[in-house]
Amino acid sequence: MAGIDIVPMYFNDRDEMLRRLGSSLEREFRTMVRYRNPWFDPELSFDSSRGQYRASHILKALLNDPHEELAERILGVAGVDLFTPVLTYVFGEAQLGGRAAVVSSHRLRNEVYGLPANETLLFERLRKEAVHELGHTYGLLHCPSPRCVMRASSYAEEIELKEERFCEGCRSIVTAGGVAPARR
Amino acid sequence: MALRAREAAAPQDLGGVLIVDDEFSMRDSLVHWFEKDGYRTGSAQDGREALRRLEEEPWDAVLLDIKMPGMDGLELQRRIREVDPELPIIMITAFASVDSAVQALKEGAFDYVTKPVDPDQLSRVVRLAVERHRLRQENSQLRRKVDQLSTPTTIIGASGTMSKVLELVKSVAETDATVLIRGESGTGKELIAQTIHANSRRRYFPIVPVNCGAVPESLLESELFGHERGAFTGAQYRRKGKLEMADGGTLFLDEVGTIGPAMQVNLLRVLETKEFARLGGTKPVRVDFRVICATNQDLEQQVKDGTFREDLYFRLNVVAISLPPLRERREDIPPLAHHLLGKYAQEMNRPFTGFEPAAMDLLVRHDWPGNVRELANAVERALVVGRAPTVRVEDLPVRLKEMHDSPVGDSLADVEQAQIRLILERTGGNVTRAAEVLQIDRVTLYNKIKKYNLRP
Numbered sequence: 001m002a003g004i005d006i007v008p009m010y011f012n013d014r015d016e017m018l019r020r021l022g023s024s025l026e027r028e029f030r031t032m033v034r035y036r037n038p039w040f041d042p043e044l045s046f047d048s049s050r051g052q053y054r055a056s057h058i059l060k061a062l063l064n065d066p067h068e069e070l071a072e073r074i075l076g077v078a079g080v081d082l083f084t085p086v087l088t089y090v091f092g093e094a095q096l097g098g099r100a101a102v103v104s105s106h107r108l109r110n111e112v113y114g115l116p117a118n119e120t121l122l123f124e125r126l127r128k129e130a131v132h133e134l135g136h137t138y139g140l141l142h143c144p145s146p147r148c149v150m151r152a153s154s155y156a157e158e159i160e161l162k163e164e165r166f167c168e169g170c171r172s173i174v175t176a177g178g179v180a181p182a183r184r
Numbered sequence: 185m186a187l188r189a190r191e192a193a194a195p196q197d198l199g200g201v202l203i204v205d206d207e208f209s210m211r212d213s214l215v216h217w218f219e220k221d222g223y224r225t226g227s228a229q230d231g232r233e234a235l236r237r238l239e240e241e242p243w244d245a246v247l248l249d250i251k252m253p254g255m256d257g258l259e260l261q262r263r264i265r266e267v268d269p270e271l272p273i274i275m276i277t278a279f280a281s282v283d284s285a286v287q288a289l290k291e292g293a294f295d296y297v298t299k300p301v302d303p304d305q306l307s308r309v310v311r312l313a314v315e316r317h318r319l320r321q322e323n324s325q326l327r328r329k330v331d332q333l334s335t336p337t338t339i340i341g342a343s344g345t346m347s348k349v350l351e352l353v354k355s356v357a358e359t360d361a362t363v364l365i366r367g368e369s370g371t372g373k374e375l376i377a378q379t380i381h382a383n384s385r386r387r388y389f390p391i392v393p394v395n396c397g398a399v400p401e402s403l404l405e406s407e408l409f410g411h412e413r414g415a416f417t418g419a420q421y422r423r424k425g426k427l428e429m430a431d432g433g434t435l436f437l438d439e440v441g442t443i444g445p446a447m448q449v450n451l452l453r454v455l456e457t458k459e460f461a462r463l464g465g466t467k468p469v470r471v472d473f474r475v476i477c478a479t480n481q482d483l484e485q486q487v488k489d490g491t492f493r494e495d496l497y498f499r500l501n502v503v504a505i506s507l508p509p510l511r512e513r514r515e516d517i518p519p520l521a522h523h524l525l526g527k528y529a530q531e532m533n534r535p536f537t538g539f540e541p542a543a544m545d546l547l548v549r550h551d552w553p554g555n556v557r558e559l560a561n562a563v564e565r566a567l568v569v570g571r572a573p574t575v576r577v578e579d580l581p582v583r584l585k586e587m588h589d590s591p592v593g594d595s596l597a598d599v600e601q602a603q604i605r606l607i608l609e610r611t612g613g614n615v616t617r618a619a620e621v622l623q624i625d626r627v628t629l630y631n632k633i634k635k636y637n638l639r640p
Contacts, residue, residue, distance in 0.1 A: 050300075056213065084213035086276070088300045096219055141222040152221060154304030 003032035004134070005071040007062060009042040010079040011105070017123055018077065024127045028165065029134065029174070031072070039066055042078070052083040055093035055102055062100040073137055075130060076102035091129045091153070094136035097178060101133035108156055125159045131166075138178030140170050199244035199314040200224040204234040204260065205276065206252045210299075214247060221307060223314070231255030235263060243271065245294070245313040250277045250284050258288055265292055270320050272313035276301075327388070343513035349376070349505060356503050357383035362455075364440075364500050365478040367507030370557030373478035374438060376505060380476055381434040389433030392426045392473075397439030404447055408454075411463035419464065427460060430473040440500065441481035441492060452496045475500070510552040510559065517548045520556065524563040525575065535572040543577045578609065601636040604629070608638065 006022055008014075022033040038061075045057035062074050082090050082104040091108065094101035108125040110118050131149045143150035148167035153159045166174055173179055201223045203214045211227040218225045226243070228234035230252060238246075246264065250257035261273050272294035277285040285296035294313045297306055356363055357380045365373045374393065381391040399407050406416075410425030427435065437443075443451065454460045455475060459468045477500050486492035510517065521539060529536040539547070543566075552558050562581055570579030604622065611617040619629040632638075 056209070083300065084217070085207070085209045086213050086299050086301060087217070087303050087306065090303065093216075096216065136220060142220055152307065154302070154307065 003034055003071045003073075004029065005034045005036050005065075005067075005074045007036050007038050007074065007076045008078075009038055009058070009076055011077050012079070014079070014105075017119070017126070020123060021077065021127055021130060024164070025075075025130060025134070028131050034071060036067070038076075040064065042080075047083070050083055052081045052089070053078065053104075055082040055084055055090055055104075058082070058102045059093060059095060059100045062102065063095075072099070073134060074100045075134060076100070077126075077130070078102060078104045079106060080104065081106040091159075092133040094133040096136050096141075097139035098137055101130075101137050103130045103133050108159070110156075113156065121160075124164070125156060128159050128162060128164045129153075131164055135166065135170065135174065138174045140166075140173060140178075143167060143170055145169075197224070198222045199318060200226065200242060201310060201314070202234065202237055202243045202246045203227045204229075204231070204246060204252075204257075205249040206230060207249070210249065210276075217303070217306070218310065221310075223310075231260040231263065234260060235267075238264065238267065238271075244317045245310055246271060246273045247310070248273055248275055250275045250281050250288065250296075258284060258291070261288055261291060261293060270317065272317050274309055274313055343508075343516045345508045345513050346516055349507060352503075352505055353379055354383065356380060356505070358385070359503075360384075360474050362474070362500055362502040363476045364483075364502070364504045365476065365507065366483075366504060367478075367480060368509045368553075368555055369480050370552075370555030371507040371509060372556050373480075373507060374436065376507065377434070377436045377438075377476045377478060381436075381474075384434070384474065386433050386474055389431070390429060391434040391436055392430040393436040393438060394426050395438045397442040401444045401447065404443070405450065406463050408447075408451070409460055409462055412465040414464060416464065422462070425462065427454060427471050427473065428469060431471045432473070434474045434476055437475065437477040439479060439481075440477040441479040441483055441486055445491075445493070448493045448496050452493065452499060455496075455499050510555045514548050517552075517559070518544060520559060521547050521563055524560050525567070528564050528567050532567055534567045536567055536570070536575060537573045539575045540577065543575050543580060546577060546580060597636075600632070601638070604632055604636065605638055608633075613639075 004025055006018065006025075008018055011018060018035065022035065025031075026033050040061040042053065042058060042061070045053045045055075045061070047054055058076050058078065062076050065074065082093065082102065084090055084093065089107055090104070092101065092103035103126065105122060105126050106112065108122055108129065110116060110121060128149055132153075135150050140150050142152040145151065145167040146161065147163050148170055149162055149164055150166060150170050151162045153162065165171070198221070201218045203211050203218070203225065204227070205211045205214070206229055208229075211229065215225045215227050226237055226241075228237050231254060234246070234248075237243075248257045248260060252260075255263070257275055261275075264271060264273060269292070273288075273292075275285050275288045275293050275296035277296055277298050282298065285293075285298075288296060294316070295309050297309060353376060363377075363380060365376050367373050377393075378391060381387060394404075394408065396404060406419075406423075406425065408425050408427055410423050410428055411419050413419060413422045450460075454471075458472060459470050461468055483492055483497055483501070487494050487497050510520075521544065525536055525538070528534070547559070547562070554561070563575070565581060566575045566579035570576060604618070607618045607621050608615075611621065615629055615633070616626055619626045622629065624632075
């Protein structure tokens with residue numbers, strides 16, 4: 001079926017934020033959103049030596065979906081810190097031109113940087129990064145346009161510089177259904 | 185899901201990044217990371233595979249794990265640098281191997297990152313490495329282009345005299361000495377000047393020619409020094425002179441012997457101080473150029489006559505190169521003629537391949553008062569009027585043949601035969617016209633053509 005499955009992990013007590021995120025994605029991708037509990041144990045992705053969760057493991061688990069009616073795309077929303085082997089952290093990870101993406105709210109929180117909590121800011125950052133990671137599943141690369149949501153952001157503050165929308169070029173690719181991933 | 189080809193949305197080519205790591209998870213996460221940044225990515229799990237991939241396609245940066253089984257990162261770096269010393273290599277190290285990373289830097293690595301690395305740092309380091317590689321490549325491409333553009337036409341000269349000239353040209357090119365090139369008109373003085381410039385350290389700057397004989401004395405000053413706005417009637421804008429244009433490069437003063445006395449004084453001052461003011465201006469302009477000048481006049485005689493300043497003569501005559509006239513190096517004529525034939529045949533798209541022996545013989549025997557320029561004109565003309573694939577005697581200019589078509593003997597019959605042949609050639613074989621020129625009737629001419637076995 002068409003649509004996006006949202007799978008929360010360690011995202012307790014934030015149902016309201018999750019609903020708002022879903023509505024936002026429905027508008028941006030003009031599709032339906034379904035909320036599902038994880039069908040795997042996210043704890044298996046935990047790396048004790050780093051104290052973080054391995055993003056690629058979560059993606060693999062998301063793709064191993066037992067549902068009879070698979071959604072077109074699947075987005076894990078994690079409240080824990082994600083990493084890839086070579087990087088200290090990632091805000092999210094996605095299959096380029098694929099089906100699955102995962103986004104973490106952990107480093108989007110002001111408290112991580114010793115600042116007072118700000119739920120509004122957290123939601124704005126989270127929805128931008130969720131749209132960004134889902135954009136990669138449409139085959140979109142990082143965009144040089146400073147306002148486009150596909151602009152790469154390495155720091156939380158950088159996320160605020162971009163908008164929650166695609167630029168015209170990226171939007172046209174999403175509307176067309178995406179691009180195939182390049183061979184390598 | 186409807187998928188379109190990536191090419192449809194291909195962003196600008198950001199460059200290629202090759203990732204070399206024995207650990208799949210490392211390779212995989214790096215490939216994904218750089219792919220999303222828009223780089224062309226590739227990966228190799230060991231040194232051998234990396235070297236193969238480097239041979240297969242061009243890369244702009246290599247990310248190299250310092251610790252790998254078999255050929256380690258340091259060894260692989262050495263091998264890569266043997267093949268492509270310009271390719272930036274970024275070492276990936278663990279905390280424990282920072283010493284090796286320092287060693288890698290000493291051996292020319294672009295930078296190193298310690299894993300796990302901050303996403304921002306990784307992107308920045310790779311972006312800088314790719315940019316540097318691309319700039320260097322662009323730079324060397326531009327240099328090659330400049331070399332091609334500034335390298336003048338080949339100088340052909342196998343003769344002893346010309347070989348000595350070329351040796352002198354080569355040795356003087358590397359210095360900054362002022363050169364005085366002497367030689368008859370058409371001997372290639374400007375070509376020698378261009379060759380000296382193209383082989384000098386100033387070759388990436390312009391060579392600015394000034395034909396002193398062609399510019400009226402009254403305009404030469406403004407031509408050389410430039411002028412400020414309003415310096416004279418009609419000077420609506422400030423204009424740079426040739427001296428300023430030659431800054432960093434070479435000023436080629438052709439026909440330097442024609443410069444008038446007033447200008448000689450100004451020129452001498454500039455050559456000594458490398459400083460001047462534009463016409464109508466007071467602000468001194470500093471310039472750095474090398475001077476090469478040329479003349480076909482007898483400067484020594486002009487100095488004796490008092491028409492050329494002795495101090496300027498000595499200032500210009502630091503290294504003198506004398507170009508021999510073509511008649512004094514006849515052995516150079518065949519290779520020169522063949523070179524010119526090939527050049528013009530290509531330019532004019534005419535399928536000529538060589539010269540008839542008689543035609544070449546004529547070229548070698550001719551005295552060529554106009555030197556190489558005259559020879560070039562003769563060959564060019566032959567390619568226009570002649571029939572491919574070989575240049576024949578009749579394709580060469582009439583004057584050339586007249587000077588050498590001497591009768592074979594001294595008898596009246598020999599002279600008559602030669603004269604009839606010459607006039608027939610001049611009239612393009614028109615017997616009526618030839619009879620008129622020879623002032624004999626047509627029938628008599630036919631009889632003589634038959635008698636001497638000439639073909640009209």
